[in-house]
Amino acid sequence: MTIMRESLRRGSPTRRCLSAVLGCFALAATVAAGATEAVRVTNFTDGETIRYPVVLIRGELADAKADRVTVVNTSSKRDTREMVGLARRGRFKALAELVPGPNKLRLRAGKAESALTIAYKPQTNPRVVRVVYFTDRTGGTAFQTPRSDDRQDWRGKLGTAMKLMQCFTAERLNDIGLGRRTFNLELGGDGKVKVHLLKGSRDAAYYHKLDGGRLYSEIGRELRRKLPNRYAKNLVIPAMTRFDANTGKVYAHTALGGGNLALFGGGDLFTWPDRLADAQKAFMDAARVDPKKWFSDSVGRHAYWAIASTTMGAALHELGHTFALPHSGDRHDIMTRGHDRFNRFFTLIEPPHARRSKPYEFKETEIAAWTPVSGAALAPHRHFAVDRRTWRDEEVTVIRLDRASKSIVVESDYGIHYLALRRHGPRVGTQAVHGTATAKGRAVPRKVAMPLAEIRKRMGKATVSVLVIDGQGLSTSAGLAELMSGPFVRAWRFASITQRWRDPKAFAEVDAKKLKAIEASAASRKLARSPKPLVDFLALSGSRRRSNVAGYAVRTIRCEKARKVKIHTGSDDALRVWVNGKLAGSVLALRGAQADSESHHAELRKGTNTLVAEVSQGGGGWGLILRIADADGTKLELKDDGRLVPVEDLPGS
Numbered sequence: 001m002t003i004m005r006e007s008l009r010r011g012s013p014t015r016r017c018l019s020a021v022l023g024c025f026a027l028a029a030t031v032a033a034g035a036t037e038a039v040r041v042t043n044f045t046d047g048e049t050i051r052y053p054v055v056l057i058r059g060e061l062a063d064a065k066a067d068r069v070t071v072v073n074t075s076s077k078r079d080t081r082e083m084v085g086l087a088r089r090g091r092f093k094a095l096a097e098l099v100p101g102p103n104k105l106r107l108r109a110g111k112a113e114s115a116l117t118i119a120y121k122p123q124t125n126p127r128v129v130r131v132v133y134f135t136d137r138t139g140g141t142a143f144q145t146p147r148s149d150d151r152q153d154w155r156g157k158l159g160t161a162m163k164l165m166q167c168f169t170a171e172r173l174n175d176i177g178l179g180r181r182t183f184n185l186e187l188g189g190d191g192k193v194k195v196h197l198l199k200g201s202r203d204a205a206y207y208h209k210l211d212g213g214r215l216y217s218e219i220g221r222e223l224r225r226k227l228p229n230r231y232a233k234n235l236v237i238p239a240m241t242r243f244d245a246n247t248g249k250v251y252a253h254t255a256l257g258g259g260n261l262a263l264f265g266g267g268d269l270f271t272w273p274d275r276l277a278d279a280q281k282a283f284m285d286a287a288r289v290d291p292k293k294w295f296s297d298s299v300g301r302h303a304y305w306a307i308a309s310t311t312m313g314a315a316l317h318e319l320g321h322t323f324a325l326p327h328s329g330d331r332h333d334i335m336t337r338g339h340d341r342f343n344r345f346f347t348l349i350e351p352p353h354a355r356r357s358k359p360y361e362f363k364e365t366e367i368a369a370w371t372p373v374s375g376a377a378l379a380p381h382r383h384f385a386v387d388r389r390t391w392r393d394e395e396v397t398v399i400r401l402d403r404a405s406k407s408i409v410v411e412s413d414y415g416i417h418y419l420a421l422r423r424h425g426p427r428v429g430t431q432a433v434h435g436t437a438t439a440k441g442r443a444v445p446r447k448v449a450m451p452l453a454e455i456r457k458r459m460g461k462a463t464v465s466v467l468v469i470d471g472q473g474l475s476t477s478a479g480l481a482e483l484m485s486g487p488f489v490r491a492w493r494f495a496s497i498t499q500r501w502r503d504p505k506a507f508a509e510v511d512a513k514k515l516k517a518i519e520a521s522a523a524s525r526k527l528a529r530s531p532k533p534l535v536d537f538l539a540l541s542g543s544r545r546r547s548n549v550a551g552y553a554v555r556t557i558r559c560e561k562a563r564k565v566k567i568h569t570g571s572d573d574a575l576r577v578w579v580n581g582k583l584a585g586s587v588l589a590l591r592g593a594q595a596d597s598e599s600h601h602a603e604l605r606k607g608t609n610t611l612v613a614e615v616s617q618g619g620g621g622w623g624l625i626l627r628i629a630d631a632d633g634t635k636l637e638l639k640d641d642g643r644l645v646p647v648e649d650l651p652g653s
Contacts, residue, residue: 038062038112039069039092043171049119050098051386052170052182053191054163054276056346057085057094057116061109064090071096072106078191083277086284088348095167095346097191097276123184123386129166129319130186131158132196132227132236133266134219136204141197141239145270146294156274158237159193164279165316168345172370173378181384183233198227204240204252212254220261221619233322233383234261235315241267243295250295257318259620264315267295271308282308283343286351299340301353306343313339313368320374323381324475326422326467330371338368373420380417382473395539397470398531399478401486403648407449408466408483415444415471421455422477424463444471455480478532482595487637487647488533488627492553492613494541495521499550501616504590507576508550508616515581519610522554527640534593537615537622550616553624557609558642564631565604565644567611570597572623574616577602580609593623601631608642 041059057071069085069092076099085094087109096105098120105116133154135141141154162185170182186194200207200222207215219236227234241252253265271289273282285304289296297314298306317339325335332338344350344367350360370378378384382391397412410416419433433450455464464480482488495518499508510518528540537543541551567577567584572593576586577600585600615624628636628644636644 039107039109039114041107041114041116043174044116044118046115047117047119049121050170050180051121051123052166052180052185053098053120053122053187054167055096055098055118056167056171057092057096057105057107059092059107061087061090061092061112063110063112066090066092066109068109069094070108072108073098073103074106075099075101075103080276086280086348091348093280093346093348095276095279097163099191122187124388125184125383125385126388127184127231127383127385128186128233129162129183129383130196130227130229130232130234131162131193132198132223132234133158133239134198134200134222134236135239136200136207137202138204139197139199140204143239143266143269144242144295146289147270150270151274153274154239154269155195157269157272158195160273160276160279161312161315162193162235163276164312164346165319168316168342168368169370169378172345172368173375176370176372176375178375178379181379181386183383184386196227198222198236204242207238207240208242208251210252212256215252215254216256216261216263217619219263220259223261230260232260233319235319236261236263237266237269237315238263239266241265241295243267245293248292253295255314255318257321260322262315262318262322264311264318265297268297268307268311270294271304272312273308280346283347284351286353288354298353299337300355303351303353305351306340306353309343310340313342316342320378323378323383324467324469324477325374325377326420328371328373329423330373332366332369333371333374334368335374338371341366341368344368377418377420377467377469380469380471380473385473392472393474395474395476395531395536397468397474397476399466399468399476399483401483402449405449405451406453407451408455408480409447409449410466410468411447412468412470413446414474415446416448416468417444417471418467418469419448420467421450421459422465422467423459424465476531478534479595482533482625485595486533486627487635488595488625489555489638490530490533490535491527491638491640492530492535492540492555493522493525493527494537495519495552495554496525496542497521497552498541498543498545500545501548501550501574501618504574504616504618505588507574507586507588508614510576510614512581515578515612518552518612519554522552522612533595534623534625537617537624541622545617546622547617547619550614551622553613553615555611555638556642557604557611557638557644559604559606559609559644562606563604563644565602565636566629566631566633567600567602568596568598568627568629569600569613570594570625571613571615572621573618575624576614577626578610578612578614579603580605590618592621593625595625595627 043058066087069087071094072082080097102119107114170180174180238252243250256263273279283305287304296302298310328335402409467477469475537551570593573590574588577584579602584602635647637647
């Protein structure tokens with residue numbers, strides 16, 4: 001030991017060698033520490049498990065001059081194994097596609113490198129979002145495009161868009177504290193999205209003549225008939241959307257969503273990326289599109305990136321409506337015009353466009369989002385439960401007016417997970433009143449009361465509705481005006497007898513004998529109670545037929561003396577009302593149900609009276625909204641025992 005110390009002190013070869021070794025260790029440690037800091041991921045932790053296959057990795061770089069980041073998934077053998085992301089001023093965003101199980105990722109920026117492991121566990125929720133490409137009866141899949149070298153890869157474009165929407169949803173919900181919840185997609189063993197091809201029954205010229213509503217109805221019928229799946233929400237893109245440069249009109253184009261169908265025209269598919277590796281490039285493509293020659297759904301920006309952003313974002317917006325989301329009023333929410341800024345989630349700077357000559361460095365608060373008012377409604381939705389579970393389908397949520405306390409009362413045995421007020425009209429918007437998804441540890445209430453005065457203070461004099469999502473993922477809504485104009489008859493006995501309604505231009509045949517049979521059938525059934533003013537025949541009537549059918553709801557009314565009444569109704573679709581076997585009124589129409597659409601005069605006799613309502617169903621919704629008033633307009637409540645009881649009218653009713 002003495003010799004060693006002496007040698008080191010005098011600078012011997014032994015000392016110089018040891019110093020070199022120690023220096024190498026120090027340098028290696030410095031490089032390792034620097035590499036860890038040089039590429040720092042800010043939105044994922046190492047070893048995290050997620051439930052969807054495409055992630056957007058965000059982070060920071062020590063090298064502020066770096067303009068790209070390369071992500072290599074060493075666990076994958078797919079063509080997305082290596083993808084290049086964007087970097088700017090020390091920040092980066094990069095897409096990566098994962099395979100089931102642990103994914104060991106290498107992130108490189110110049111000479112700097114870091115490692116990240118993310119485990120991907122596929123969802124088991126059978127409720128999926130499907131993407132469907134709809135053609136005319138020829139099966140032609142070609143879409144309009146100004147690009148001579150366009151590969152017409154509609155499968156690649158639609159599959160890529162769905163993965164981007166799924167990724168966006170997960171990350172943006174996580175950004176507002178709801179965790180990485182998102183919808184499930186149909187994926188093949190190769191990880192690609194299954195894109196359904198649905199061939200219509202008519203030629204393109206027929207679809208070009210339809211307005212948006214009729215196109216939606218036609219495609220909805222084709223979808224139900226040829227691709228039935230009650231667990232699916234469907235995004236359908238028509239292949240035959242066409243822009244006529246001579247007239248400036250676009251055909252077979254619409255943007256509508258609700259129920260299980262979101263429909264968005266395919267006129268701008270040429271701007272969508274064919275594959276994930278090109279997704280960020282597509283959102284940075286500043287090439288211009290001449291709106292006089294080609295369809296440019298881009299709010300006047302007329303650049304490839306802008307068209308891709310608006311149209312993909314708008315498709316996600318329509319999907320939002322299938323999840324029962326209303327328009328929110330927040331300018332950056334996907335459910336308002338936030339879908340125009342869908343691109344910003346994937347990029348760091350926005351390219352120029354027709355209305356702005358220079359790039360725009362947007363703020364974090366200017367990126368498209370699921371804002372809390374929409375996100376809290378998505379969180380309890382059945383399509384956002386990542387694993388299979390058993391659900392209860394009976395609707396138990398009740399929305400009612402409590403006249404004594406002058407409040408709107410919401411009650412649900414399943415618990416109230418989301419409650420919002422929706423403003424309709426020019427100043428559309430939504431205000432969340434309650435959302436357990438945004439408040440960890442908060443007890444889930446079963447009853448919430450909202451004073452009318454508070455509602456008016458929040459929403460002003462606008463047309464307002466109440467939206468509720470319960471603990472079983474069921475949504476229920478009711479209009480404030482409807483609740484105020486009631487009480488409505490919510491409890492009915494449904495006859496087991498139904499009739500085919502083949503011709504919407506004529507009612508089903510009902511004679512005196514048939515009417516008696518309907519009344520007798522209903523008399524043996526229990527009262528079925530609707531949770532809201534609109535009585536849903538699909539949920540309550542017990543009919544196995546969902547379309548082209550006439551159903552019958554019956555009530556007994558008991559009077560101490562003869563009296564004249566007015567029966568105010570609305571229906572979806574056609575309606576007939578009988579009182580004591582006499583036709584009181586009828587409306588032959590395909591329509592949606594609105595309260596007080598018409599009134600029918602009737603005479604009730606002393607003793608027992610029988611009210612029969614026939615509602616004929618073409619397709620879609622099927623329901624009745626009915627209330628009774630005295631001849632002088634006094635509102636009457638029909639009790640379960642058949643008594644008619646006058647109720648006090650409230651101001652504003």
